[in-house]
Amino acid sequence: MTQLSRKPPSVIAIYPGSFDPITNGHLDLIQRGSRMFDKLIVSILQNDNKQPLFGVEERTEMLREVVHVYPNVEVDSFDGLLVDHAAAHSATVLLRGIRAISDYEYELQMALMNRRLRPTIETIFMMANETYSFISSRLVKEVYGLGGNISGLVPPSVEARMHQRMSKSKLKGA
Ligand code: PNS
Numbered sequence: 001m002t003q004l005s006r007k008p009p010s011v012i013a014i015y016p017g018s019f020d021p022i023t024n025g026h027l028d029l030i031q032r033g034s035r036m037f038d039k040l041i042v043s044i045l046q047n048d049n050k051q052p053l054f055g056v057e058e059r060t061e062m063l064r065e066v067v068h069v070y071p072n073v074e075v076d077s078f079d080g081l082l083v084d085h086a087a088a089h090s091a092t093v094l095l096r097g098i099r100a101i102s103d104y105e106y107e108l109q110m111a112l113m114n115r116r117l118r119p120t121i122e123t124i125f126m127m128a129n130e131t132y133s134f135i136s137s138r139l140v141k142e143v144y145g146l147g148g149n150i151s152g153l154v155p156p157s158v159e160a161r162m163h164q165r166m167s168k169s170k171l172k173g174a
Helices: 024-036 056-067 082-088 101-117 137-145 156-173
Strands: 012-017 039-045 073-078 093-098 122-127
Touching (some): 024 056, 024 122, 039 056, 056 073, 082 101, 101 122, 137 156
Parallel strands (some): 012 039, 012 093, 039 073, 093 122
16 A cells, blocks of 8 residues: 555645636635635646637636635646646645536546656545536637627636637637
């Protein structure tokens, strides 16, 4: 059996993701995580292969705007291996959300790979409120891009930024 160290006096968790953009499902998880851990660091992946709608700086701003109400939540970004980023912050937990069984396979693979890379870091899964279980950043962007209503799916400040972004691209296209 792997010999693991005892619980640290203060538990720091990393909540990693693309957050392009943050949804109310993410926010629900952040709120739950902030009650469980001494410190929760929301970490945005910098070099994602996906073509993002919002740059890392803008995503950082959007996240900070909505998490400032939780004093033990911080926002940063990272490049490279997630477990190295976690270790650099003395984090012992990776927090991930599971919406439906379809998320499970990918999440299991990542959790086991991360455990292999750094056995001292534990992945913890939490379920967002069922109201948000169908929401994903990808669908929010798709629905909004096609003129659908996204209110209630993302924080109002994010909705405003999406509006700005789409108006800008329409102007460019005009
Ligand atoms: O919100 P996402 O896009 O599902 O988040 C995926 C994320 C950022 C958690 C994942 O891609 C990641 O951890 N990337 C960092 C690179 C890494 O450590 N890869 C090995 C982990 S299996």
